[in-house]
Amino acid sequence: MSSSNSVFAKAGSVWSEARVERLNALLLQGLSASQIAKALGGVSRNAVIGKSHRLGLAGGSPPSPPGRRATIPARAARPRKAPVPRCPRPPTPEPPSGGASAAAVRRRPASVVEAIGRVADLTALPRRACRWPIGDPKDAAFSWCGASAPLGPYCDDHRARAYRATPVRVASGRAPAGAGRCAA
DNA sequence: CCCTGATTCGC
DNA sequence: GCGAATCAGG
Numbered sequence: 001m002s003s004s005n006s007v008f009a010k011a012g013s014v015w016s017e018a019r020v021e022r023l024n025a026l027l028l029q030g031l032s033a034s035q036i037a038k039a040l041g042g043v044s045r046n047a048v049i050g051k052s053h054r055l056g057l058a059g060g061s062p063p064s065p066p067g068r069r070a071t072i073p074a075r076a077a078r079p080r081k082a083p084v085p086r087c088p089r090p091p092t093p094e095p096p097s098g099g100a101s102a103a104a105v106r107r108r109p110a111s112v113v114e115a116i117g118r119v120a121d122l123t124a125l126p127r128r129a130c131r132w133p134i135g136d137p138k139d140a141a142f143s144w145c146g147a148s149a150p151l152g153p154y155c156d157d158h159r160a161r162a163y164r165a166t167p168v169r170v171a172s173g174r175a176p177a178g179a180g181r182c183a184a
Numbered sequence: 185c186c187c188t189g190a191t192t193c194g195c
Numbered sequence: 196g197c198g199a200a201t202c203a204g205g
Contacts, residue, residue, distance in 0.1 A: 013196090013197090014196090014197065014198090015196085015197080032187085032188065032189085033188080033189070034187080034188080043197095043198085044198070044199075045188090045189090046189095046198060046199065046200080047197070047198050047199085049188095049189060049190070049191095049198095050190095050191095050196090050197065050198060050199090051196090051197075051198090052189095053190080053191085054196070054197080
């Protein structure tokens with residue numbers, strides 16, 4: 001049974017857990033696929049989009065902001081080789097209930113820095129401060145690490161999680177939003 | 185022409 | 196599952 005190599009994305013894979021975390025964080029911030037792609041590095045914008053779709057964070061077509069697609073998804077991609085009559089697409093059941101989804105609150109900043117400036121008041125985070133997103137950016141309690149990160153965008157603790165695919169979970173799990181603070 | 189995301193298919 | 200290619204719109 002040589003099933004497909006469904007080896008889940010782990011350390012070593014393109015999308016490690018840490019990578020996916022960043023992808024989610026940046027996506028929630030409203031960064032564009034290209035921005036995220038460049039932020040992560042090594043991945044193309046299409047890769048980011050594809051991954052976001054697989055994660056279930058399929059954009060959401062923000063109709064409000066100027067530009068950025070506002071069309072129906074009933075478009076057929078290029079006929080690569082054969083028209084292969086696939087199954088008819090379901091009329092996309094709309095789950096409008098519950099709270100606002102990630103795509104519902106996404107904004108459209110021009111850059112990461114801009115996103116940081118608007119989401120959280122990081123006026124005190126000019127440089128060498130850990131930029132690890134804590135909690136949901138859309139949450140009022142959202143905050144950034146802010147610990148000393150002289151070697152990179154993240155502090156020692158988060159750097160390990162960002163660059164290493166080792167999900168070093170804290171003893172009691174993850175720190176709750178708001179309480180996210182790195183011991184400087 | 186630039187950008188964006190969405191979709192599909194092949195690997 | 197991942198990503199290039201392509202489409203489509205602003």
